[in-house]
Amino acid sequence: MALSTPDSVRSKVISASDSRQRLRIVGKIRPFTSLEIESFGGSPTPWISVQKPDLDSSERVSISFRDQSTSRKESFKLNYCYDQHEDVGTIFSREVRPLVSGIFRGLNASVLVYGARGSGKTYTIQGSNEKPGLAPMALAEILFACEEIGSSVTISCYEVCQDRVFDLLEPKEVSVFEDAGGRIMLKGISQFPVKSISEFYKLNFHGCTPRKPAQKPTNDVPYRNHKGLIINLSSNDKNPNSRLGKINFVDLAGHETTRMNKSLYALQNVVYALNANERVPYRESKLTRMLQDSLGEPSQILIVTCLNPCCCQDTINTVSWASRSCLVLNRICPNSTKKTNIGGRSMVFCTPKAGKTQNLTASTKKQNSPHMDFFGKKTNGKSAATKGRKLFDRANPTINQEQEISLSTDSQAIEPFRLNEEISLSTDSQAIEPDRVNESVRSLPEVSIGTEWESKGSTVEKACEIEKDNKSADEPSTRTEGLNKALVVLQEEKGNDIIDEVSCSVCVTEGGIEKENVSTNEDRSPPLSTRLRELSNSLKALSSSTPLNIKMPLESGNSCYNEVNKDVVEPKTPKIEQGARSNDNLEIALIGTPRETFNLCSSGLKNSLIQEFLKFLNTATKEELKGMKGIGEKRANYILELRDESPEPFKDLNDLKNVGLTMKQINAMMKKVAGELFN
Numbered sequence: 001m002a003l004s005t006p007d008s009v010r011s012k013v014i015s016a017s018d019s020r021q022r023l024r025i026v027g028k029i030r031p032f033t034s035l036e037i038e039s040f041g042g043s044p045t046p047w048i049s050v051q052k053p054d055l056d057s058s059e060r061v062s063i064s065f066r067d068q069s070t071s072r073k074e075s076f077k078l079n080y081c082y083d084q085h086e087d088v089g090t091i092f093s094r095e096v097r098p099l100v101s102g103i104f105r106g107l108n109a110s111v112l113v114y115g116a117r118g119s120g121k122t123y124t125i126q127g128s129n130e131k132p133g134l135a136p137m138a139l140a141e142i143l144f145a146c147e148e149i150g151s152s153v154t155i156s157c158y159e160v161c162q163d164r165v166f167d168l169l170e171p172k173e174v175s176v177f178e179d180a181g182g183r184i185m186l187k188g189i190s191q192f193p194v195k196s197i198s199e200f201y202k203l204n205f206h207g208c209t210p211r212k213p214a215q216k217p218t219n220d221v222p223y224r225n226h227k228g229l230i231i232n233l234s235s236n237d238k239n240p241n242s243r244l245g246k247i248n249f250v251d252l253a254g255h256e257t258t259r260m261n262k263s264l265y266a267l268q269n270v271v272y273a274l275n276a277n278e279r280v281p282y283r284e285s286k287l288t289r290m291l292q293d294s295l296g297e298p299s300q301i302l303i304v305t306c307l308n309p310c311c312c313q314d315t316i317n318t319v320s321w322a323s324r325s326c327l328v329l330n331r332i333c334p335n336s337t338k339k340t341n342i343g344g345r346s347m348v349f350c351t352p353k354a355g356k357t358q359n360l361t362a363s364t365k366k367q368n369s370p371h372m373d374f375f376g377k378k379t380n381g382k383s384a385a386t387k388g389r390k391l392f393d394r395a396n397p398t399i400n401q402e403q404e405i406s407l408s409t410d411s412q413a414i415e416p417f418r419l420n421e422e423i424s425l426s427t428d429s430q431a432i433e434p435d436r437v438n439e440s441v442r443s444l445p446e447v448s449i450g451t452e453w454e455s456k457g458s459t460v461e462k463a464c465e466i467e468k469d470n471k472s473a474d475e476p477s478t479r480t481e482g483l484n485k486a487l488v489v490l491q492e493e494k495g496n497d498i499i500d501e502v503s504c505s506v507c508v509t510e511g512g513i514e515k516e517n518v519s520t521n522e523d524r525s526p527p528l529s530t531r532l533r534e535l536s537n538s539l540k541a542l543s544s545s546t547p548l549n550i551k552m553p554l555e556s557g558n559s560c561y562n563e564v565n566k567d568v569v570e571p572k573t574p575k576i577e578q579g580a581r582s583n584d585n586l587e588i589a590l591i592g593t594p595r596e597t598f599n600l601c602s603s604g605l606k607n608s609l610i611q612e613f614l615k616f617l618n619t620a621t622k623e624e625l626k627g628m629k630g631i632g633e634k635r636a637n638y639i640l641e642l643r644d645e646s647p648e649p650f651k652d653l654n655d656l657k658n659v660g661l662t663m664k665q666i667n668a669m670m671k672k673v674a675g676e677l678f679n
């Protein structure tokens with residue numbers, strides 16, 4: 001075991017400075033594997049470049065990916081990024097040691113390792129016999145410091161499979177609940193005292209507990225697990241309940257854009273909300289719930305985003321997410337307790353679109369290492385992994401296993417920025433001139449809503465960035481573009497921080513037509529056919545609609561003026577209100593060509609249809625679900641299971657990937673639903 005903890009370290013562990021950010025998101029580019037080197041003829045060129053400011057600088061580093069085929073570059077910012085040549089020990093000293101020090105002061109901490117498949121997550125957190133990862137390094141230092149102050153350590157190890165938690169030290173299921181005092185309890189999890197690293201490795205780790213066949217989802221449903229280790233520190237040997245702090249290490253399931261894991265998605269939402277100072281949706285998954293007391297204030301969090309050195313779309317997607325979280329992080333006001341909410345959702349995450357990907361399958365051999373077992377990994381595209389990786393497992397012999405890594409060459413796969421017609425922004429009392437906005441909306445160059453936007457951040461401020469593209473000014477613009485342009489003007493008027501300051505409610509109305517919002521049924525939705533009929537009626541009504549209006553009530557003294565909107569906004573059906581035009585004195589008419597008007601109406605209807613369809617999936621009976629193309633008995637059961645776990649599992653079309661549908665299948669489903677409008 002190559003773990004050494006010199007005396008000088010002992011004091012460092014206990015006294016390391018806590019003047020760091022509470023949440024840090026760093027990258028780590030893994031070195032090329034021998035197979036990658038071989039397949040690139042001995043000298044692979046990294047597709048990632050990192051521009052670093054000085055080490056001590058608070059500036060974030062910039063990570064760029066170059067698409068070899070198009071020479072297009074996408075850039076993202078993280079708190080820091082460790083190069084291929086920087087080893088895990090360096091990450092430990094700079095990032096994890098301060099967290100270890102925190103647990104001696106009673107703080108909790110979480111180290112989450114996140115990334116695409118094969119990006120080095122397990123290597124980083126668990127490591128090998130010769131090169132221990134972050135978790136064993138931390139344990140070694142904690143044990144060493146404990147000797148001096150007489151504290152004791154227990155460890156627990158668990159696996160989260162399909163939103164169920166299984167103990168890895170004693171094969172049994174663990175339940176997660178809150179006690180009367182609001183503390184998170186892991187009922188049934190075993191805690192083993194350890195006094196040395198060798199004792200730790202002697203513990204007998206078990207794989208994921210086998211589930212009953214009935215609990216297994218369909219074969220094509222994603223089936224990936226998270227593995228966690230909890231190191232609990234107690235103040236003395238005699239009373240193991242006198243806990244000081246704890247540190248969690250979680251090896252998250254590999255991020256696969258086409259198979260987004262539900263709890264990964266929930267975790268992203270939690271991190272985003274923590275950063276944005278919003279209500280934190282811990283209850284969305286077991287994983288986030290069980291980590292609640294190690295993620296919320298004042299716990300310290302480190303997220304290591306592992307990066308594949310070879311072209312891989314999932315890597316871009318993971319960095320894109322991490323970078324968006326960093327962006328929010330750098331915008332929060334520490335004392336703000338304000339919350340943002342759009343459309344009843346505290347936040348919206350765009351799961352990146354799978355896009356048109358060209359998948360190259362490469363095999364890499366796992367390094368021969370006693371700690372690195374990859375039981376249950378998929379060895380072909382069809383069989384679902386029935387056992388997870390064996391985290392921190394020494395009891396099992398090393399297995400050299402062929403592992404599939406999906407290398408994507410797609411450069412277009414990031415979903416376009418989504419904009420809601422109802423944008424709630426904060427403002428101070430300075431009103432924006434409507435005419436100026438209107439004029440500028442027409443005269444500004446076309447706004448490109450796409451990859452660049454997604455990659456640059458999810459706040460509305462980012463919506464104000466414009467990219468002059470090559471499109472002709474005559475090309476029909478979309479309503480969202482119109483709104484973006486309006487935002488650009490707001491930004492011009494008020495400077496870059498406009499979105500933090502400005503509050504206006506922009507809502508789109510179709511003149512003169514009153515139509516009850518088709519998505520108002522809260523309790524029990526009518527059948528899809530009824531909803532489709534309503535949409536069909538909307539279509540008829542809209543076909544005779546007058547030009548689009550944007551009304552912007554900018555009353556001074558609005559109580560939400562200082563609220564900060566950090567949500568990603570998404571397309572929504574235009575609100576159709578009778579008499580809206582005549583009654584609103586601050587409305588702005590955006591007069592467009594008939595084609596433009598038609599395009600706007602159709603895009604509104606499309607979004608409306610999607611919302612209705614999602615509502616249907618969230619509420620329909622099993623028989624109704626089975627009536628849909630692509631949903632059979634098993635998938636219907638799985639949808640019902642997801643609904644048991646969370647009342648509204650489908651918030652956008654991408655969530656359908658959680659039940660194993662591909663984007664192509666989702667599109668086909670939507671086409672069929674839309675086609676029924678005209679039958």
Ligand SMILES: Nc1ncnc2c1ncn2[C@@H]1O[C@H](COP(=O)(O)OP(=O)(O)OP(=O)(O)O)[C@@H](O)[C@H]1O
Pocket residue numbers: 030031033087088115116117118119120121122123124253254255306364365366367389403
């Ligand atoms: N820092 C590193 N130095 C040397 N080799 C590394 C490093 N990081 C990862 N590797 C090697 O890269 C390969 C993939 O790493 P690893 O298995 O840890 O990825 P992973 O992200 O955990 O994969 P999965 O998502 O499939 O679980 C392994 O062969 C591993 O030994």
